[in-house]
Amino acid sequence: KAGVTQTPRYLIKTRGQQVTLSCSPISGHRSVSWYQQTPGQGLQFLFEYFSETQRNKGNFPGRFSGRQFSNSRSEMNVSTLELGDSALYLCASSPGGVREQFFGPGTRLTVL
Amino acid sequence: AQKITQTQPGMFVQEKEAVTLDCTYDTSDQSYGLFWYKQPSSGEMIFLIYQGSYDEQNATEGRYSLNFQKARKSANLVISASQLGDSAMYFCAMREGGARQLTFGSGTQLTVLP
Numbered sequence: 001k002a003g004v005t006q007t008p009r010y011l012i013k014t015r016g017q018q019v020t021l022s023c024s025p026i027s028g029h030r031s032v033s034w035y036q037q038t039p040g041q042g043l044q045f046l047f048e049y050f051s052e053t054q055r056n057k058g059n060f061p062g063r064f065s066g067r068q069f070s071n072s073r074s075e076m077n078v079s080t081l082e083l084g085d086s087a088l089y090l091c092a093s094s095p096g097g098v099r100e101q102f103f104g105p106g107t108r109l110t111v112l
Numbered sequence: 113a114q115k116i117t118q119t120q121p122g123m124f125v126q127e128k129e130a131v132t133l134d135c136t137y138d139t140s141d142q143s144y145g146l147f148w149y150k151q152p153s154s155g156e157m158i159f160l161i162y163q164g165s166y167d168e169q170n171a172t173e174g175r176y177s178l179n180f181q182k183a184r185k186s187a188n189l190v191i192s193a194s195q196l197g198d199s200a201m202y203f204c205a206m207r208e209g210g211a212r213q214l215t216f217g218s219g220t221q222l223t224v225l226p
Contacts, residue, residue: 033213042216042217043214043216055212056212058213088155092157099162100147101159102159103157105156108155
């Protein structure tokens with residue numbers, strides 16, 4: 001079974017721009033979660049989607065948004081980028097229960 | 113208060129020896145899950161082991177075992193027979209109650225010495 005894939009793997013943007021990151025979960029998994037990882041704040045939960053509905057949201061400003069499509073693929077969007085948005089963005093998929101989440105390789109975003 | 117505490121920012125272990133990575137957690141929920149993930153320098157988070165709060169036996173997965181002490185609220189990871197490829201950042205995480213998201217600790221950087 002193919003793992004979680006994330007595109008692009010690396011991204012460089014400038015302040016004020018917007019960015020869209022993509023995540024394809026493991027086949028059959030309906031839950032997709034997004035996390036932000038920075039050296040200062042560690043790993044923080046952004047949001048979780050299940051069957052195209054956002055079920056949970058972390059403590060992030062409204063500039064961070066996401067969606068999930070009918071094939072369970074998910075995108076997250078960050079508008080009006082700030083320097084502090086530079087991070088590794090990790091996507092995780094699970095069948096929908098409360099067991100383990102399987103992570104993708106991440107997208108490393110650099111904001112200049 | 114921190115939900116997940118990993119007090120060892122860095123650890124060194126000799127190849128083929130065992131090593132214990134510490135993790136304590138804080139929750140008032142009766143039902144929760146504890147996880148350990150490995151993150152190599154490439155960035156991908158690799159699932160290692162899971163322990164449910166109602167599981168009576170300590171979880172084991174190959175060379176990984178979880179020393180679960182519920183009364184102490186600790187969930188230490190034990191890696192037996194360390195290998196050079198075990199050098200990575202290790203994260204302890206918790207899922208509380210019916211929550212879908214994981215809360216992570218700050219991680220422990222493990223270095224295996226030849």
